[in-house]
Amino acid sequence: MINSELLEIIGPAFVAGFLIALTHAPLGLEVFKRGIIFMDLAIAQFAGLGLLTANLVWEEPAWWMKQLTALGLALLAASCFRLIERHFPHEQEAIIGSSFVLASSLAILILADQPHGGEEIQHLLSGQILFVSWRDVLFHAPIYIGILIFWIGCPERSQSTTLFFILFAVAVTSSVQLVGVYVVFASLILPSLAAVGSKRKLVVAWSCGIMSVVTGITISAFIDAPAGPVIVLMFTIVAILIRILNSKVKYLLQKLQYRTST
Numbered sequence: 001m002i003n004s005e006l007l008e009i010i011g012p013a014f015v016a017g018f019l020i021a022l023t024h025a026p027l028g029l030e031v032f033k034r035g036i037i038f039m040d041l042a043i044a045q046f047a048g049l050g051l052l053t054a055n056l057v058w059e060e061p062a063w064w065m066k067q068l069t070a071l072g073l074a075l076l077a078a079s080c081f082r083l084i085e086r087h088f089p090h091e092q093e094a095i096i097g098s099s100f101v102l103a104s105s106l107a108i109l110i111l112a113d114q115p116h117g118g119e120e121i122q123h124l125l126s127g128q129i130l131f132v133s134w135r136d137v138l139f140h141a142p143i144y145i146g147i148l149i150f151w152i153g154c155p156e157r158s159q160s161t162t163l164f165f166i167l168f169a170v171a172v173t174s175s176v177q178l179v180g181v182y183v184v185f186a187s188l189i190l191p192s193l194a195a196v197g198s199k200r201k202l203v204v205a206w207s208c209g210i211m212s213v214v215t216g217i218t219i220s221a222f223i224d225a226p227a228g229p230v231i232v233l234m235f236t237i238v239a240i241l242i243r244i245l246n247s248k249v250k251y252l253l254q255k256l257q258y259r260t261s262t
Helices: 004-034 038-057 063-087 089-110 117-126 134-153 161-194 201-223 227-261
Strands: none
Touching (some): 004 134, 038 089, 038 117, 038 161, 063 089, 063 161, 089 117, 117 161
């Protein structure tokens, strides 16, 4: 049985991961449909750069200072990518990829003289979801729930280009603080890859995300391994298994159709 101490650690992580999986699935499908795969990685990196900048400017910044700085940079990046999509569609992936490299390099420069700079970079990239508290969950949960309600209730408006970029930046800003850049990218793109060829893409993407987060957090907690890399690994494995299962089901259905028609 899971003891109360372990449950206190993984409980907030499970809730945070569940909210991220639910919110990132529709956003990732939209990113995949638009063909701007590296946008999520770049915006996540800019949000992380905002967190590092807040820590550099203020000695002990309040949570709202870090949130506003991270969100400001994420929205600035999203606005630039929106303009690039409109005016330079054939160059957008190259520009977005270069922006990610730029943000990563600036983060390294900011932390170059910091005594714990290496730990900060690792935290930014792979996150520390097992250290998420109930206070963190209570702060970020309304953001995810609001995005989900608006996305499902007003699909045409939420998927309009400008508003989509805003919603995306807001979601990614919270997610980077909870799980890091790598998990943000994996939770957006790998469920979308798992859903390729499926009739109910959102259901498949949600299933992939939830299974990956649950198994990843559970395994990392029990074997005492870094949660971020384990979750990314589980996203990869689950996405591959879903694609294999989907292809097998399609093959069996085609075979059954052929037999019934002859």
